[in-house]
Amino acid sequence: MSGAAAIRVEGLGMVYPNGVRALEGVSLEVHAGEFLAVLGLSGSGKSTLLRCINRLIDPTEGRVFIHGEEITAARGARLRAMRRQVAMIFQQFNLVRRHSVLDNVLSGALGRSPLLPSLLLSFPAAERERAMTCLERVGLADRSTSRADALSGGQQQRVAIARALMQAPRLILADEPVASLDPALRHSVMRHVEALNRDEGMTVVCSLHDIDLVTRYATRMVALRDGRLVWEGPPGAFDHATFKSIYGEEAQPASNTGF
Amino acid sequence: MAPRSVSATGSRFDDGVARLQAVLVDAMLVGAALLMVEFLALAFSGRRGPTGLLLSAEQILDLLHYAWAVAGGLLIAVTWGLFSSRLGASPGRAWFIGVPEWEAGLEWSRTLRGWFAAVFVELTFFTGWLITELDLVTFLTKFGKAADIVRGLAHPSGAVLHEGLVLLVQTVFLAFMATAFAIPVAFVLAFPSARNLTRGTLAAGVAYTVSRTLMNFVRAVEPLVWALIFISWVGIGPFAGVLALWVHSVAALTKLYSEQIESIDTGPMEAIAATGASPLQVLRYGVVPQVIPPFLSFTIYRWDINVRMSTIIGFVGGGGIGYILKPRVDLGEWGEVGTLVLLIAATVWLMDVLSAKIRERIV
Ligand SMILES: Nc1ncnc2c1ncn2[C@@H]1O[C@H](COP(=O)(O)OP(=O)(O)OP(=O)(O)O)[C@@H](O)[C@H]1O
Ligand SMILES: [Mg+2]
Numbered sequence: 001m002s003g004a005a006a007i008r009v010e011g012l013g014m015v016y017p018n019g020v021r022a023l024e025g026v027s028l029e030v031h032a033g034e035f036l037a038v039l040g041l042s043g044s045g046k047s048t049l050l051r052c053i054n055r056l057i058d059p060t061e062g063r064v065f066i067h068g069e070e071i072t073a074a075r076g077a078r079l080r081a082m083r084r085q086v087a088m089i090f091q092q093f094n095l096v097r098r099h100s101v102l103d104n105v106l107s108g109a110l111g112r113s114p115l116l117p118s119l120l121l122s123f124p125a126a127e128r129e130r131a132m133t134c135l136e137r138v139g140l141a142d143r144s145t146s147r148a149d150a151l152s153g154g155q156q157q158r159v160a161i162a163r164a165l166m167q168a169p170r171l172i173l174a175d176e177p178v179a180s181l182d183p184a185l186r187h188s189v190m191r192h193v194e195a196l197n198r199d200e201g202m203t204v205v206c207s208l209h210d211i212d213l214v215t216r217y218a219t220r221m222v223a224l225r226d227g228r229l230v231w232e233g234p235p236g237a238f239d240h241a242t243f244k245s246i247y248g249e250e251a252q253p254a255s256n257t258g259f
Numbered sequence: 260m261a262p263r264s265v266s267a268t269g270s271r272f273d274d275g276v277a278r279l280q281a282v283l284v285d286a287m288l289v290g291a292a293l294l295m296v297e298f299l300a301l302a303f304s305g306r307r308g309p310t311g312l313l314l315s316a317e318q319i320l321d322l323l324h325y326a327w328a329v330a331g332g333l334l335i336a337v338t339w340g341l342f343s344s345r346l347g348a349s350p351g352r353a354w355f356i357g358v359p360e361w362e363a364g365l366e367w368s369r370t371l372r373g374w375f376a377a378v379f380v381e382l383t384f385f386t387g388w389l390i391t392e393l394d395l396v397t398f399l400t401k402f403g404k405a406a407d408i409v410r411g412l413a414h415p416s417g418a419v420l421h422e423g424l425v426l427l428v429q430t431v432f433l434a435f436m437a438t439a440f441a442i443p444v445a446f447v448l449a450f451p452s453a454r455n456l457t458r459g460t461l462a463a464g465v466a467y468t469v470s471r472t473l474m475n476f477v478r479a480v481e482p483l484v485w486a487l488i489f490i491s492w493v494g495i496g497p498f499a500g501v502l503a504l505w506v507h508s509v510a511a512l513t514k515l516y517s518e519q520i521e522s523i524d525t526g527p528m529e530a531i532a533a534t535g536a537s538p539l540q541v542l543r544y545g546v547v548p549q550v551i552p553p554f555l556s557f558t559i560y561r562w563d564i565n566v567r568m569s570t571i572i573g574f575v576g577g578g579g580i581g582y583i584l585k586p587r588v589d590l591g592e593w594g595e596v597g598t599l600v601l602l603i604a605a606t607v608w609l610m611d612v613l614s615a616k617i618r619e620r621i622v
Contacts, residue, residue, distance in 0.1 A: 056529050084535035094530035098548040107544050111535025119543045160530075167534050 004068030005029040006171055006203040007053060013061030014048050014227075022048040023059070023227040030205055032170075035197045037218035037235070038207040041247055045227040046207035050173045053205070054086045055079060066171065084111035087164035087202075089174040089193070093156040097149035101140060101159050104148050105131040108166030134162040138192055154185040161192045165200070172196055174206040178213070186210070190217055211238070277355045282336050284351030288379065289339075290332025294323055295382040302389050316390045339371075347371045411593020412600060419595040422583060423602050430579035431606065433497050433572075434565035437504030442558055444509045448474065449516030450542065456520065470513070477510035482568050486577040497578025504565050504572065511564075515557040516550070523549045556618045563614040570603045 007030040014023040022045045030036050038046050052059040055071055063072045071082050087108070095104045099121075109127050110118055117123065123131075135141045138158035143151060148159060157177060164172055174193055178186040194217050197204045208214050214221055215235040223231040223246040231242055244251065301319045308314050314322070339349040347370045348358040358372075367373030448470050450456055457467035485503035493499050528545030536544065573581025580599060587595045 054533055056533060080535040080537060082535075083533060086533070088530065088533040090526060090530060092526050094526035096527050096531075096544055096548050098551075099544075107531060107536070108534055110531065110537075110540045110544065115537060115539065118540055163530075163534070173533075 004065070006032040006034070006067060007205065008065040008068075009049075009053070009062070010064070011062035012049070012052055012059050012064065014045070014052060014057070015060045021227060023052070026062070026224070026227070026229050028222055028229060028232070030203060032203050033197075033201060035194070035204045035206065035217060035219045037214040037221040038205065038224065039209075039211075039214060039221060039231075039246060040207075040224035044224040046224055047175050048227075049224065050088070050175050050205065050207060053173055054083055054088060056088075080111060084167065085169050086171045086173060087167040087169040089157070089160050089164055089172065089177045091176040091179050093153070093160045093180075095148040095156055095159055095163075097147070099148055100144065101135065101146050101148055101151065102128070102131055102144040104159055105134050105144075105162045105166050108134075108163040111167070131162075131166055134165045135159075137165060137195075138162045153181050154189055157181065157189050158192060161189070161196070165196065170202060172202050172204045172206075174204065176207050176209060179209055186213065187216075193217070211243075214238070278340070281349065281351035281355040282333075282340055284354065285336035285339060285349045286329070286332040288332075288350055288375075289335045290328040292375075292379055292382055293328045293331050294325070295386045297323055297328070298386050298389070299382070316392060320390070350375065407591070408593050408596070411595075412597035414594055415598035415601055416592075416594030417598070419583070419587070419598050423580060423599050426573075426580040426583060427602050427606055429497055430569045430573075430581075431566055431610075433500050433577075433579050434504065434562055434569045436501045437508055437565050437569070438558065438562040440501075440505050441508035441512055441561070445512035445516055446554070448509070448513045449520055450546075452513055452517035453520035455523075455525070456542075456546075474510045474513045477506055478514065480507075482507045482572060483575055486572050486575050490576050495576040495578075500569055500572040500577030500579055503577055504568055507568075508561055508565060512557060512561055515561075516554055519550050519553045519557070520546060552621050555621050559614045559617050559621075563610045566610045567607050570607070 007028075009026055009028050012023055012026040013021075015021045026045075026049060038049065040046050048057065051057045053064055053066075053071075055064075055074075059072065063070055065071065066082055066085060069082065071079065074082050096107065099107075103121055106121075106123050106127060109123060109131070113123060113127070132141060132144065135144055138161055140151075140155060140158055140162065143155065148156060151159065160177075172193070177193060178189050181189060190213060193204060193206065196202045206218070208218075215238070218235050221231075221233065221235050221238065222229055223242075225246055225248075231246055233242075298319055301314060301322060302316075306314055308318050336349065336351070339346060340352060343349060343352055344359055347362045347365075348356070350372055352358075353372055362370055367376070451463070451466035452470045452474065454467065457463040482503050485506050486499055489499040489502040489506075493502065523546060525545075527549065528541055531541045531545040569577075569579045569581075571581045573579040573583070574585045576582065580603060584596065584599045584603075587599065
């Protein structure tokens with residue numbers, strides 16, 4: 001499927017069972033190797049969009065293609081095989097808190113591991129070595145035997161990044177990966193996400209709140225408002241008028257956003 | 260920006276259902292009140308039964324006009340519903356539909372509903388007093404016989420000490436085996452009994468309904484009744500007691516376990532699912548680590564409860580210390596009863612302290 005976009009979203013719509021409409025008619029393409037930032041106010045549908053892409057939730061309208069194959073039509077083993085291509089990083093890290101750091105990284109390999117041993121937390125030696133390499137990449141090899149919840153927030157997110165790396169995906173979905181971190185630590189985590197994009201050639205779709213981070217890391221950005229796509233372009237083209245169109249007339253850019 | 264809601268609210272059908280529910284609840288309440296009034300009227304009317312004595316509670320219950328109460332209840336409920344804008348909402352209406360504007364925020368004593376509730380509670384109390392044949396005079400004057408028991412408890416006899424200790428060991432093991440066998444079964448059943456894991460597919464929904472209904476039924480039947488069933492199955496003895504407590508523990512633990520599963524953080528589950536893991540792997544990594552400590556705590560608590568229950572399961576023949584307690588109570592050998600009761604109390608107390616301490620450590 002060469003030439004197909006890494007992700008193609010067609011007319012995506014999502015109405016939650018409680019009747020809340022979170023997405024409406026969203027169409028977009030993400031090209032291989034891009035670092036796409038998704039912006040939008042709280043509640044604009046960023047998380048919903050990312051979760052529809054790997055089908056953690058089922059969109060009620062529209063279709064999503066991953067490297068030309070429709071994930072919205074996949075089920076069972078096929079869906080899981082497609083998910084292996086798409087790693088996800090969460091705002092709340094979502095590590096298995098009581099497992100060791102190494103076991104958390106190893107869980108990135110679950111999709112390709114034989115079922116029974118994996119249920120006993122047993123992985124082949126090659127995978128364990130690989131997991132250690134992934135931990136080295138995020139600078140946490142010395143913490144491999146610690147319990148995950150004994151680490152600081154920034155460290156936990158780096159473990160989550162190592163888990164994503166372990167998965168060896170072609171795509172990364174990151175849902176506000178640094179929003180629960182101390183501002184001082186944000187770059188130290190974002191740099192690892194950037195490395196996945198630049199050094200590993202993984203396509204990244206990352207929702208972000210902070211315009212600074214967008215201009216620093218993204219190669220392109222889209223913006224959502226009330227579940228609709230309202231803006232799309234390079235971060236450089238992002239100006240005051242665009243800001244107002246995304247965040248509404250009353251919104252003021254925070255003093256540190258550079259406007 | 261507020262999300263748009265596309266759900267329809269307050270359909271005509273829903274209105275109708277709410278009205279029906281309100282009338283039925285009101286009819287039940289009013290009907291019950293009418294029956295209680297009739298009960299009290301009969302009790303204080305001085306009417307005598309065939310033996311020439313005053314009517315007993317059971318005889319009065321036999322005499323009540325149930326059909327009339329249903330009819331009267333419905334009539335009053337419907338009438339109250341029709342005139343609720345002036346009378347204020349009836350209890351059922353307040354619950355299912357709401358109260359008229361002028362009535363909202365009023366003190367209970369200024370609403371008809373409030374007075375009805377107050378009278379209802381009084382009626383229930385006085386009727387209950389008569390139905391359960393409470394008798395303060397007897398309670399205060401006939402202490403003599405019970406004093407024998409108390410004296411026996413204070414002078415425990417050593418004759419039964421050895422046998423009692425032996426059976427006490429059996430009692431604790433009986434509870435232990437019942438709990439141990441209940442753990443794996445409840446662990447497996449807890450997953451289909453958890454609502455958050457069984458949404459989505461039809462098969463999962465059916466598994467949820469079946470296991471929940473079954474477990475609710477099993478739990479509703481008392482362990483003593485289960486003991487009777489198993490005694491006729493495997494004969495008198497501790498094995499029947501183990502089975503009885505096992506069945507009941509499976510149901511109780513399934514409920515506790517599944518509620519714990521329902522309250523987990525779904526984040527790790529999502530993260531594991533996102534790696535392309537299979538459903539079993541998602542359970543193993545995303546759910547199990549989160550629920551193990553509370554499961555352990557519940558299980559120890561359950562063992563504690565089972566020790567208590569196993570001391571009385573012997574009363575009906577289910578083994579353990581209760582088995583030798585019953586005949587001594589019947590024969591009035593209060594000294595020996597005293598020994599056994601003290602042994603039981605000490606064990607239960609010890610288990611209680613022990614289980615609390617262990618659970619403290621785990622959580
Ligand atoms: N599970 C759910 N059930 C019902 N409604 C939901 C659910 N998840 C999200 N929503 C609603 O959908 C809308 C979009 O939510 P979403 O989480 O996608 O927004 P977001 O852009 O990620 O916001 P934030 O920046 O706060 O994370 C919101 O109105 C939200 O309340
Ligand atoms: Mg979000």
